[in-house]
Amino acid sequence: MSLYSAETRRLTKRRFTKLFLLGVTLILAAVAAGMFFTNEKAGPEQIASAQAQAQQDYQRSLEQFQRDKTECQAAQGTAQASNWPPGCEGMVEPTIEDFQTQWYMPPTFDFRENFPDMVTTLAALLAMVAFIVGASFVGAEWSSGGMMNLLLWRPQRLRVLGTKLAALLVFFTALTVVFSAIWTGLFYLIAQARGSSESMTSGAWQSIALMELRGLALVVVAGAVGFGLASLGRHTAMALGVTIGAVIVFQFGLGTVLSLASVKFAEAYLIPVWMIAWMNKEVKIEDYNSCDFSSASGCVPDSLTLTWPMAGGILAAVFVVIVGASMWTMRSRDVT
Amino acid sequence: MTAVLEIAGLQKTYRSRKGVRRALDGFDMTVEAGQVHGFLGPNGSGKTTTLRTLLGLIRPNGGRMAILGREVPESLPEVAGQVGAIVESPQFFGNFTAQDTLSLLADAGGVRKERVAAVLELVGLRDRAKDRVKTYSLGMKQRLAVASALLKEPKLLILDEPANGLDPGGIREMRTLMRNLAESGMTVVLSSHILGEIQLICDSVTIISAGRRVAAGSVADVLKTHTSSSVKVALEPGVDTRTAIELLRANGAQVTVEHDHFTVGNAGNPAQITRILAEREIYVSELTPLSADLESVFLELTGTAPVEGQNRQVDQSAAAPAPASGGWGQ
16 A cells, blocks of 8 residues: 555656646636637527528528529620520529528537537547556656666565556546546536536436546546556657557558558548547448448448447457556566 | 575576677675675676666576575565665656655655655755755765665665765765664675775675676685785895896796886795795895785786776676685795
8 A cells, every 4th residue: 555655646746747737627628618608508689689690691692682683684685694594594592491590590508419529528638648647657767767766665566567557547537537527517517608408318417427437448548558558668758659650550551551442441440430439439430432222212331330349349458458568578577 | 693695506698689698607695694795896797687686676597595584586575675775876756856755765665754854864965855856966866875775774785886976075974874884783785896995894795707706705805815926026226137037937927027126926935036036146125925905806806907908898807716825936
């Protein structure tokens, strides 16, 4: 327990941790402020204004149509007639249905519809911070010689590395739970002030809670992967290098090659797609080069649905492989 | 006396694409309780590898080690609380203060918090305890490293180059500290290249070269073993020194000519010198046994004495032990 509390203290005392937490807090505050100021509550005043705007635009379009039609008729039999449809037929007269009031409504924050995107934003940001802080937490220890010092005090390699990892993951679990609670409360208030939360049911709340739980898992896996990679390379740069390499190779390189080779469902090889599948429960990828013909609906492209259990399986496998490899090397490699 | 530290037949081999390198080749070492023990060897001789292996950082390929009577590395977790160590240069996280660094180590090792202030006072860092370590000089980092090793009030203290980077005052303080610790019952193993210091403060030494022990015992014994063979010879003024030297060399003596005298390096029986010279009516005015210091013994045993016109490479050192006694004239 003393080792665990020492590692938790070490993690929270680090300037790197403090700076990244401050940074992510500022970014999240900016997102929340942006959502607050760009949304408005839809009251009778906004509806009346939207209706007036729609009506005004309809009248303007109607007047334009009348002018165009008059000009077209006047141009018949002259050289200008080629600028207009033959016989002025096919000119479409605007109707009031073309100017629906809802399109003139200011953006409004509907909690049920919009908050899931905010959950994904929070999870992605915290996962990135967990990855970098996790990598630096153990990477700096290795490169500064602190790990060797610690092993002279506690010559139990797996216990030392395991305790460090546990301290990191417990810290980020607590952080994610607190941030998620604040985030949910904040956007609930934004919805109250600048939108609506009326459509929320107990089922909708449950769905959001489960999504936040999946976000927590993403943060934990990201932290563990950053930690594991930096421990494998015994340097923070190892984790960051692998990440940059993976982004270049998988996202740009592989994405381009697969696209050029017209590989079916090429997006399925891209990491962000799997992250979205994990957070949104599923992602449907369509192959627009194929055609499943049916007399009822015509040509329908082939599709592949990536589900959250599939994405969860990949997350678990990555976690086990990288953390397992870092533990194995910790046990077997000399500390020099 | 009981042995606090025992190493027997320790082996460590590194394999790489360039081949196999034996860093430790059956190394032996014994340190008795309450002693200040010097651990000497040229660069690359295996000193740090030995210490790292002993402390569980490196896995040996063979041999046996015991600390405080317990086999290591198996029992290292149980004895680690009684062993304070610094290995190679002091390494700490630069953004933490000395106080934070020691306090975190105390937490991790279950040591009383009061020890932090006590050891900072002991090594002279009390007034700089709240400064970041990255602002420290090498000597201050060295003091912090010694403080970290002393934090758990160890029975065995292992210090690798503790005087590295210290100013003359700091070296003297460190010497006094080592002696005081030994007097309080602590066993200190000291690895250093400052041989004058080792000679001053150590009770016993082990000298390692090319991964093997080439000498061990009390400092006095090691010096005595290597002092008897050299004598300084001065002749009466006006005597032809060249003839005397040629005469001795013809009889197998290893003669080194100095400004106003010469030395015979393998003079096992100095009476032979006077006899050979007297037969040719050359009389000596001075015949003094040369007492070796630890530095010359070290250079002789490890074969690392500088040779004019040659650049010695780090791995060029003697592996076989030098003869303990004997020589020309016996």
